[in-house]
Amino acid sequence: MNIKFNHALNDIKIYEAGKPIELVVREFGIDAKDVVKLASNENPKGVSPKVAQAIATNAYKAYLYPDDSMFELKAALAKKYAVNTDNIIIGAGSDQVLEFVSRAVLDDKSSVLMSGITFAMYEIYAKQMGAKVYKTANYRHLYDEFMEAYTMYHPKIVYICTPNNPTGDATLKSEVIRLIEAIKKDTVIVVDGAYMEYAVAKDEQYRITPLDLLAYDNVIYLGTFSKAYGLGGMRVGYGIANQEFIHELYKMRPPFNITTLSLLAAIEAMKDEVFVEESVALHLQEIKRYEAFAKERNIEYIESYTNFITYLFNEKRNATEISNALLGRGVIIRNLASYGLNGVRITVGTAEQNSIFFRHFDDVTSNN
Numbered sequence: 154m155n156i157k158f159n160h161a162l163n164d165i166k167i168y169e170a171g172k173p174i175e176l177v178v179r180e181f182g183i184d185a186k187d188v189v190k191l192a193s194n195e196n197p198k199g200v201s202p203k204v205a206q207a208i209a210t211n212a213y214k215a216y217l218y219p220d221d222s223m224f225e226l227k228a229a230l231a232k233k234y235a236v237n238t239d240n241i242i243i244g245a246g247s248d249q250v251l252e253f254v255s256r257a258v259l260d261d262k263s264s265v266l267m268s269g270i271t272f273a274m275y276e277i278y279a280k281q282m283g284a285k286v287y288k289t290a291n292y293r294h295l296y297d298e299f300m301e302a303y304t305m306y307h308p309k310i311v312y313i314c315t316p317n318n319p320t321g322d323a324t325l326k327s328e329v330i331r332l333i334e335a336i337k338k339d340t341v342i343v344v345d346g347a348y349m350e351y352a353v354a355k356d357e358q359y360r361i362t363p364l365d366l367l368a369y370d371n372v373i374y375l376g377t378f379s380k381a382y383g384l385g386g387m388r389v390g391y392g393i394a395n396q397e398f399i400h401e402l403y404k405m406r407p408p409f410n411i412t413t414l415s416l417l418a419a420i421e422a423m424k425d426e427v428f429v430e431e432s433v434a435l436h437l438q439e440i441k442r443y444e445a446f447a448k449e450r451n452i453e454y455i456e457s458y459t460n461f462i463t464y465l466f467n468e469k470r471n472a473t474e475i476s477n478a479l480l481g482r483g484v485i486i487r488n489l490a491s492y493g494l495n496g497v498r499i500t501v502g503t504a505e506q507n508s509i510f511f512r513h514f515d516d517v518t519s520n521n
């Protein structure tokens with residue numbers, strides 16, 4: 154290959170997405186309906202029936218470009234969070250907003266700071282810009298570790314993922330605010346609340362709202378419709394920040410960056426908060442089974458504030474072997490080896506899916 158790609162690419166590892174159902178069907182000849190996918194933190198209740206109906210009814214609109222102002226969705230978000238529409242930018246997933254922030258702020262002389270194990274895309278977007286990536290030692294967002302690294306490296310972006318993926322832990326609101334207050338105002342702080350709906354249902358002390366953060370004009374809050382709202386396949390997320398900050402991000406945005414049906418689905422999803430509440434309630438029930446299951450088998454797990462749980466194995470169990478064995482049986486979970494952990498992340502599914510997981514897990518680990 155003689156092409157001279159941007160040298161920043163040398164240092165980038167391609168994002169490893171959760172394996173799709175189609176792969177298991179193709180590789181193992183398992184029927185799609187028998188595949189249990191607990192790998193990408195999707196809502197196991199699926200799409201709200203009201204949203205599914207609206208998508209079906211409006212399918213004929215697929216030939217139309219979406220309303221590029223996305224006014225109705227922004228108005229609904231503005232109302233929900235008590236902010237203004239000009240504090241909001243919509244992305245094709247909050248991933249795209251992360252990309253906007255990275256491109257708007259970073260260059261090859263900058264650096265970013267994040268916790269030791271966190272959402273892989275922060276690093277990828279930063280490296281695309283040639284920026285250096287610094288991580289704290291712990292996966293938890295510890296004030297002292299962050300401030301020590303911050304003082305040493307002067308990063309242009311600090312990422313706070315709370316609750317954190319792929320570990321499931323969360324950071325107290327008071328701790329997040331303490332960090333924000335300690336960091337200089339010329340540093341962007343991204344507070345990624347992709348799983349916030351789950352954290353607040355468990356413990357109010359973890360609730361961080363975009364409005365709380367608007368008090369600081371260097372902070373952006375990210376939210377998504379991919380998790381509790383059941384719309385991972387529609388690719389809709391948002392960023393909420395000071396209006397001048399949002400204005401700059403708009404310069405990075407391609408026109409029509411989400412689809413007509415995605416926009417419609419997100420608007421409908423916001424009218425069906427009951428679905429989200431029921432989803433979270435189901436989750437809080439089912440995750441107890443994962444905790445009990447782990448305790449009975451002496452498996453360490455991280456207390457979770459998300460819709461998944463992270464099991465950490467000792468040397469007697471091998472995460473890669475277990476994940477592969479489960480895959481062959483049509484159960485997809487996330488191996489965390491690529492994060493340097495001998496552990497797995499399991500999205501908490503429906504009661505039935507979880508029972509299937511437990512059964513197969515015991516089968517494939519019975520020799521270990």
Ligand SMILES: *Cc1c(COP(=O)(O)O)cnc(C)c1O
Nearest residue numbers: 246247248272318347377379390
């Ligand atoms: C899922 C996830 C996102 C964004 O997902 P999108 O589908 O792009 O909205 C962002 N941050 C974290 C930590 C996530 O787990």
